[in-house]
Amino acid sequence: MATIQDVARAAGVGVGTVSRVLNGSPLVSDTTRARVQGVIDELGYRPSSLARALSLGRSATVAVIVPHFTRPSAVERLRGLADVIKESDYDLVLFDVETSDQREQRFSMAAQADRAAGLVIVSLSADPDEVGRLAGASVPAVFLDRHVEGLPDVHIDDHAGGRMAAEHLLGLGHRRVAFVGDDDEAGFGFTSSDDRLAGYREALEAAGAPLDPTLVRTGPPSREAAHRLTADLLDRPEPPTAVFAVSDLQAFGVIEAARERGLDVPGDLSVMGFDDIDVSAYLGLTTVRQPLYHSGRLAAEMLLHLLDDAGAEVEGVALPVELVVRKTTGPPR
Amino acid sequence: MATIQDVARAAGVGVGTVSRVLNGSPLVSDTTRARVQGVIDELGYRPSSLARALSLGRSATVAVIVPHFTRPSAVERLRGLADVIKESDYDLVLFDVETSDQREQRFSMAAQADRAAGLVIVSLSADPDEVGRLAGASVPAVFLDRHVEGLPDVHIDDHAGGRMAAEHLLGLGHRRVAFVGDDDEAGFGFTSSDDRLAGYREALEAAGAPLDPTLVRTGPPSREAAHRLTADLLDRPEPPTAVFAVSDLQAFGVIEAARERGLDVPGDLSVMGFDDIDVSAYLGLTTVRQPLYHSGRLAAEMLLHLLDDAGAEVEGVALPVELVVRKTTGPPR
DNA sequence: CTGAAAGCGCTAACAC
DNA sequence: GTGTTAGCGCTTTCAG
Numbered sequence: 001m002a003t004i005q006d007v008a009r010a011a012g013v014g015v016g017t018v019s020r021v022l023n024g025s026p027l028v029s030d031t032t033r034a035r036v037q038g039v040i041d042e043l044g045y046r047p048s049s050l051a052r053a054l055s056l057g058r059s060a061t062v063a064v065i066v067p068h069f070t071r072p073s074a075v076e077r078l079r080g081l082a083d084v085i086k087e088s089d090y091d092l093v094l095f096d097v098e099t100s101d102q103r104e105q106r107f108s109m110a111a112q113a114d115r116a117a118g119l120v121i122v123s124l125s126a127d128p129d130e131v132g133r134l135a136g137a138s139v140p141a142v143f144l145d146r147h148v149e150g151l152p153d154v155h156i157d158d159h160a161g162g163r164m165a166a167e168h169l170l171g172l173g174h175r176r177v178a179f180v181g182d183d184d185e186a187g188f189g190f191t192s193s194d195d196r197l198a199g200y201r202e203a204l205e206a207a208g209a210p211l212d213p214t215l216v217r218t219g220p221p222s223r224e225a226a227h228r229l230t231a232d233l234l235d236r237p238e239p240p241t242a243v244f245a246v247s248d249l250q251a252f253g254v255i256e257a258a259r260e261r262g263l264d265v266p267g268d269l270s271v272m273g274f275d276d277i278d279v280s281a282y283l284g285l286t287t288v289r290q291p292l293y294h295s296g297r298l299a300a301e302m303l304l305h306l307l308d309d310a311g312a313e314v315e316g317v318a319l320p321v322e323l324v325v326r327k328t329t330g331p332p333r
Numbered sequence: 334m335a336t337i338q339d340v341a342r343a344a345g346v347g348v349g350t351v352s353r354v355l356n357g358s359p360l361v362s363d364t365t366r367a368r369v370q371g372v373i374d375e376l377g378y379r380p381s382s383l384a385r386a387l388s389l390g391r392s393a394t395v396a397v398i399v400p401h402f403t404r405p406s407a408v409e410r411l412r413g414l415a416d417v418i419k420e421s422d423y424d425l426v427l428f429d430v431e432t433s434d435q436r437e438q439r440f441s442m443a444a445q446a447d448r449a450a451g452l453v454i455v456s457l458s459a460d461p462d463e464v465g466r467l468a469g470a471s472v473p474a475v476f477l478d479r480h481v482e483g484l485p486d487v488h489i490d491d492h493a494g495g496r497m498a499a500e501h502l503l504g505l506g507h508r509r510v511a512f513v514g515d516d517d518e519a520g521f522g523f524t525s526s527d528d529r530l531a532g533y534r535e536a537l538e539a540a541g542a543p544l545d546p547t548l549v550r551t552g553p554p555s556r557e558a559a560h561r562l563t564a565d566l567l568d569r570p571e572p573p574t575a576v577f578a579v580s581d582l583q584a585f586g587v588i589e590a591a592r593e594r595g596l597d598v599p600g601d602l603s604v605m606g607f608d609d610i611d612v613s614a615y616l617g618l619t620t621v622r623q624p625l626y627h628s629g630r631l632a633a634e635m636l637l638h639l640l641d642d643a644g645a646e647v648e649g650v651a652l653p654v655e656l657v658v659r660k661t662t663g664p665p666r
Numbered sequence: 667c668t669g670a671a672a673g674c675g676c677t678a679a680c681a682c
Numbered sequence: 683g684t685g686t687t688a689g690c691g692c693t694t695t696c697a698g
Contacts, residue, residue, distance in 0.1 A: 336690090336691055336692090337691060337692060337693095338691080347694080348691090348692080348693090349694075349695095351692095352692065352693055352694080353693095355692090355693095356693080379690080380692075381690090381691055381692070383690095383691080383692090384690070384691035384692040384693090385691080385692055385693075386692090387690090387691080387692075387696095388691075388692040388693045388694085389692080389693065
């Protein structure tokens with residue numbers, strides 16, 4: 001790998017001049033510029049963005065820190081982020097986090113301006129300590145899919161979403177309903193599932209149909225896990241007549257399990273999800289929609305704004321959720 | 334942000350000693366180690382991975398370069414990659430490429446050992462020049478979803494896949510079939526679509542039912558684009574009785590367009606895709622399956638192997654494709 | 667065992 | 683206009 005030194009030597013100039021050519025400084029004569037450029041091309045020299053960032057103390061990348069980035073909802077958010085970032089001068093780099101360790105590491109990296117110019121933190125919470133550090137850092141950060149006091153964020157009202165789900169099921173005449181959600185086994189501090197459950201439970205209670213604790217199941221946020229959880233639910237002596245899953249992906253797992261048992265959806269079992277991902281319309285899934293793609297765009301725009309104008313005060317945004325009734329819910333038999 | 338200097342000063346030791354503590358070197362007395370560690374904790378000091386990489390000349394990240402990373406097929410591959418990488422000591426960092434410019438930039442970054450320890454390049458081709466550079470670089474690279482002469486890769490036989498599609502449709506009795514594929518507008522050098530088309534065309538020709546050129550449409554690899562392309566196809570005086578879409582995502586766009594016209598699938602129009610993504614089984618889509626998740630795992634394993642043993646010779650792998658007949662194809666009316 | 671110093675590749679301030 | 687040089691934060695000899 002050729003370095004700036006090599007180029008300088010070969011061109012018979014100082015490294016400063018090469019640097020100037022590299023950065024399009026006007027303080028270089030045309031002839032020198034041409035000569036240096038010639039050597040650069042010839043040597044196939046590429047400046048080290050790393051050394052550049054270290055020297056400058058800043059980089060031109062936006063880092064997105066996201067756990068389980070292949071979940072459909074995460075992908076949809078990332079699509080929004082990417083669509084906005086690609087129109088800017090920044091590069092998008094995605095840091096996957098799969099373990100609690102990585103979460104730590106990503107966060108500590110966060111505050112370093114030479115690593116990333118700005119940060120989007122998806123679905124992860126931050127403790128007050130971390131919030132303080134982030135707020136004090138020179139690297140602006142915006143949280144996506146999570147409300148954080150004191151830092152800009154884009155979030156939804158999970159509690160209200162859970163309530164909507166309950167009210168829909170209640171309105172249909174269901175009294176014995178279940179919940180399939182997430183456990184936070186990795187310790188990421190996910191709360192969406194719990195918040196939705198809380199809203200769900202409250203609305204049920206208020207209607208005089210309190211949620212049976214044995215009908216609440218949690219597991220990893222995958223279709224397979226939801227499938228297993230549901231199979232278990234359906235094996236109970238008094239199975240539920242409806243299931244609210246905390247994501248569409250999980251709702252599909254629920255439906256799968258029901259079909260496996262020969263149950264008709266929604267005839268024998270009503271199923272609803274949360275998110276309204278791409279395929280849900282196709283599959284006719286009743287769900288609580290949250291604006292995933294839009295939330296990504298918004299978060300990116302907020303960050304770009306912050307990057308553009310360090311002093312800018314950016315308000316957190318709460319996005320609306322909306323009930324979308326399709327074909328997987330109906331009155332109980 | 335505290336630096337190693339700050340720590341050294343506060344602990345009353347040299348930076349070298351701090352560095353040794355950081356890296357668990359045995360050449361530090363226990364008392365000194367304890368004192369330094371104390372200061373580190375107190376200051377909340379985090380070493381700069383950037384400076385570290387620059388100094389060391391190598392990093393502990395695997396870089397994945399992938400265009401349009403939110404396509405379902407890309408996500409599925411990434412899932413395989415991530416599942417393997419997360420079990421290793423490496424970090425996974427994803428570089429999105431959306432423009433031809435970015436492609437250049439990512440590639441040039443590629444060969445720099447201080448940026449990434451290893452590389453997985455998804456769906457992108459490399460010209461002989463680039464292959465040479467990559468082969469010579471100290472950073473091992475494996476190509477995924479593309480065959481590259483002289484470098485390890487994981488790929489499928491697109492040509493055979495296209496043939497399979499044609500044979501299936503032919504076997505059902507279709508003679509007037511269409512193709513909905515990708516154009517490579519961004520100039521990434523994608524060839525999968527063309528290769529599948531070639532296989533499709535040849536098989537059709539061999540069966541005496543040559544593909545009508547007006548029934549070949551290409552556009553961006555999105556559902557929406559495929560929808561539009563198909564609408565156009567169906568408006569023709571002699572519409573096709575079957576459509577082969579180059580991806581499942583696009584096949585869904587085709588189906589959408591057909592339904593919009595009030596056409597029954599497969600009664601009025603047979604539709605098949607390529608990939609067999611997650612939801613295809615759900616939707617009963619007939620398709621040509623390629624092992625997406627597995628291909629990601631394989632590529633990651635190959636790279637890890639290369640990283641582990643620089644001398645290792647890794648063979649390119651061709652993965653099989655397989656026809657999966659479901660409910661969107663049938664005999665023509 | 668530990669401190670000092672050189673160097674990783676680059677930018678920017680400072681001379682000439 | 684252009685060369686020189688001092689860092690950016692870290693690791694790693696090289697002395698002691």
